Amino acid sequence: MPRTNRRTVLQGIGLGGAASLAGCASETAPSATDTTMQQQTTTKTTTDRVAADPTDIPDPIDRSEPKTVSRTLRAEEVTAEIEDGVTFDYMTYDGQIPGPMIRVRRGDTVDLTFENPEENTMPHNVDFHACYGPGGGADATTVPPGESARLRFKATYPGAFIYHCAVPNMDTHISAGMFGIILVEPEDGLPAVDHEFYVGQHELYTDKRAGESGHHAFDTEAMRREEPSYVLMNGEKYALTPDGRGPMTVETGDTARVYFVTGGPNLTSSFHPIGNVWKELYPKGSLTSRTQKYIETTPVRPGTATVATMDFPVPGGVKLVDHSLTRVARKGCMAVIAAEGEEKPDVFDPEPDQ
Ligand SMILES: [Cu+2]
Incomplete structure (x- = not known):
């Protein structure tokens, strides 16, 4: 996975030096010129x-x-x-x-x-x-x-x-x-797949709107109203996308199994793969019940994990979203599985001959 280096941004807003950004502030001595940063990182560990x-x-x-x-x-x-x-x-x-x-x-x-x-x-x-x-x-x-x-x-x-x-x-x-x-x-294990992916959704209640720069403090009143500023997959806005840390990747013809959990604490995810379908859905994470086939959107309620498999017959990006789409468009909730491979115009043809 490509990793974005965010140290410059964090330094720019005064939230720590390189020493603390390694995630081990207590073990790494700041340089002599980092006294201000040392002061700022004595109570919080900053990570990139x-x-x-x-x-x-x-x-x-x-x-x-x-x-x-x-x-x-x-x-x-x-x-x-x-x-x-x-x-x-x-x-x-x-x-x-x-x-x-x-x-x-x-x-x-x-x-x-x-x-x-x-x-x-x-x-x-x-x-x-x-x-x-x-x-x-x-x-x-x-x-x-x-x-x-x-x-x-x-x-x-x-x-x-x-x-x-x-x-x-x-x-x-x-x-x-x-x-x-x-x-x-289960004792007999799970069917073999080419890829497994691990994604978790939760929401952040902060004292500012999504996108407002600076430090966001936790807002208990916003949580009481259940009005989050961010709804996220894997903890950061669009973390698993080309604009974030990079998408998950497969090749056409591969199979994948997605393990998905809704932490919440309050919002139910309407979990949907855009341009794809849950080929086999293990409802509510049950691995011993009968699977459901070709499900477009599944509710994943807070305090629930679910498991679902996918095929990738054609190339392109599959966006994993909560189909409560304001959370996608305005609150940061999306992940991408990018499929690479040959076009299959008999399955999907965006430019058919006239
Ligand atoms: Cu705790």
């Missing part, structure tokens, strides 16, 4: 990207026996850009939105270590929708900054499920970015 790489997905499960899968999740409070020149104080798992995908097999035991580093300012936790147990583990994993917790649970049922922060201000923490997918594969 929160958008999760949509191809950063654990490999499909290739086992016939259960095992214990150890994973660490780390709460990271970071300042980053929603779009060029607009910054926000995000809360994340591992510095990315959505948080890292956790992938296990039905019957596996998940052995989680949850870290809340001391440079954070708030307690955090994890609520897994993939487990039986109080709060999905939220109480067991609630820790203040500087502490960590362990949680062990058996993934007894298959499906794609959200995990999210569930402290008392859970709407704020989810809106700020704390959600992801845990995928529990």
Whole structure:
């Protein structure tokens, strides 16, 4: 994936130097000329990207026996850009939105270590929708900054499920970015595909309109009214598009499976691929129910993950959108899968001979 370097912009609006932009302000000493920046970065870590790489997905499960899968999740409070020149104080798992995908097999035991580093300012936790147990583990994993917790649970049922922060201000923490997918594969696994992509939608409630430059503070009253300024895929405006970090890419004839989660906290996504169709939809993320075929738009409600496959018979960009289109046109919600290959005029001919 191409990565836009946003350091210049961040420096231009006084939100950190190169040392902090590497995402490790506490480990990298600023230069002598960076004293102002040092002062500004003592309370917040600034990063140049929160958008999760949509191809950063654990490999499909290739086992016939259960095992214990150890994973660490780390709460990271970071300042980053929603779009060029607009910054926000995000809360994340591992510095990315959505948080890292956790992938296990039905019957596996998940052995989680949850870290809340001391440079954070708030307690955090994890609520897994993939487990039986109080709060999905939220109480067991609630820790203040500087502490960590362990949680062990058996993934007894298959499906794609959200995990999210569930402290008392859970709407704020989810809106700020704390959600992801845990995928529990059925015992027999999933059908082979050429590509898998990982996309998450959520909305930001800020004290300014989308596009207004400068730092956007969280706006609890706007959240109370459920009027977000931004609705985003992977945490940034148009992150997974040619204008952002670059689109997802396939070749014509390939197959792809999309794992999609709506963090919310409040808006339902009407998830649609423009110029394509969900060939097989695993409704509400159920991997053991019958799939639905050739679905144009599927609701993905807050607190739900879904899974869907696609074909790419012709070249061109497929825009993944929430078909509540004001969110696309004015609030930043879109991702693109770019298909390259031979034109197929028998399937799609934009310039037919007269
Ligand atoms: Cu949290």
